[in-house]
Amino acid sequence: MTSTGYAPDVLATAVAAAVRAPSMHNSQPWRFGWRDGGIEVRVERGRALPTAGQGDLGDWAAQLACGAAVFNLRLALAARGTPPRVRLCPYPDDPDVLARLEPDGRPRPATPAELALLAAVPRRRSSRLPFFPEPVPGDVRWRLVEAARAEGGWLDLVVGTAAVSAFGELARGANRVLERDPGYRAEIAAWTRHEPAPDGVPARAGGPVAEPHDLLPVRPFGDQVRAPGRDFEVEPLVAVLGAAGDTAVDRVTAGQALQRVLLTATEAGLAASMLSQPIEVAAARERLRTALSRFGSPQMVLRVGYGQPAWPTARRPVAEVVDAPVRSP
Structure with a gap:
């Protein structure tokens, strides 16, 4: 972390967790970037679903997926001891940027709950199989x-x-x-x-x-x-x-x-x-x-x-979803 924000090299580590988020049809409609010490999450327009994910709902599916990715980002950054402050839809003139994450100024160790949820990220999978009859307590x-x-x-x-x-x-x-x-x-x-x-x-x-x-x-x-x-x-x-x-x-x-x-x-x-x-x-x-x-x-x-483990679904490499860091003039 720099004196005013996250260092650019933090981005790839955090995005590795973010891309494990769910998305409709596993379309992965997100891009991630670093700007002036903050990590930004943007809708990738070419991956928005023109039928199932939009229609009367606009960008509902892409926005939901990007929100899930934001949560994974938060966990990954908290695990580094630098939990973020999150601003949603921060730029009125650029609605494709759905979130900006910046250090909240209070470094602290990750909580046990945060670490447990982060550990569950690679194990979370959508299961389309029948479940067992055992009820959820x-x-x-x-x-x-x-x-x-x-x-x-x-x-x-x-x-x-x-x-x-x-x-x-x-x-x-x-x-x-x-x-x-x-x-x-x-x-x-x-x-x-x-x-x-x-x-x-x-x-x-x-x-x-x-x-x-x-x-x-x-x-x-x-x-x-x-x-x-x-x-x-x-x-x-x-x-x-x-x-x-x-x-x-x-x-x-x-x-x-x-x-x-x-x-x-x-x-x-x-x-x-x-x-x-x-x-x-x-x-x-x-x-x-x-x-x-x-x-x-x-x-x-x-x-x-309760059910048997589901098949994993692949994700695009981090390098394919990360934009080059930019600084404002």
């Missing part, structure tokens, strides 16, 4: 809710057979709307990888092919036929994550809350997958918000439970 559920609250978000758990069934109907309906869009189907195909690649979703990680009796929809990334007796859980733990509003700042905040929830789940030995179809369809999103009696905006839905 109440104290672990409370930790997930508190993780979202700690980052300025909220997490509502959908519990009870009737509530879960109603959500499943809502999610399947949203999925049918999406699948009627040729652009949506083409986008899924474009981000499905049948050969090794640094982005996208490997077909082997796509999970089993959907069956008519499944409660929740499955994106068609893979072509695996499920093993006998390995149906998806009848009453999954469904969690809806949201923010106070739906501005860019709200979405980046929600992305940080999402990542804290996912890392908390990983640390607790849980698996999770993201289910965004009810968020992507405006009518379904509003129905979900109303059902939860929330004034805020739902930003993501999670399926959480």
Whole structure:
């Protein structure tokens, strides 16, 4: 760290953690740069999803992903003893910069909680496989809710057979709307990888092919036929994550809350997958918000439970996502 900010060589170390954040279709819509002692996170426009991740939602998917990357950056910098102060959407004339991280001026050792979450970063993976029937204990559920609250978000758990069934109907309906869009189907195909690649979703990680009796929809990334007796859980733990509003700042905040929830789940030995179809369809999103009696905006839905380890998905090399350091004149 310099006398006024982070040294440029800190950037690569921190970004190595940041790129492990989740993103829709593993599109990795982020770039990182160093400017005048601060680390900046910017949307990479060429990787924004024109169908599933935008539509009526604008840059929702990219902003959520960049928020998750910001949380990983925070952990990596805290582990160095230099926790950051974060400014969201700091430049009104440059809305693609979603966050700027600067030293908060109070060097300190990382807390045990920060180190535990950082250790979970490389182990966090989206699992599209069926989970085991073992229920998630109440104290672990409370930790997930508190993780979202700690980052300025909220997490509502959908519990009870009737509530879960109603959500499943809502999610399947949203999925049918999406699948009627040729652009949506083409986008899924474009981000499905049948050969090794640094982005996208490997077909082997796509999970089993959907069956008519499944409660929740499955994106068609893979072509695996499920093993006998390995149906998806009848009453999954469904969690809806949201923010106070739906501005860019709200979405980046929600992305940080999402990542804290996912890392908390990983640390607790849980698996999770993201289910965004009810968020992507405006009518379904509003129905979900109303059902939860929330004034805020739902930003993501999670399926959480105990399951076998998921396949890892690749990331682009750090050098490909980092811009050369610049100084203002």
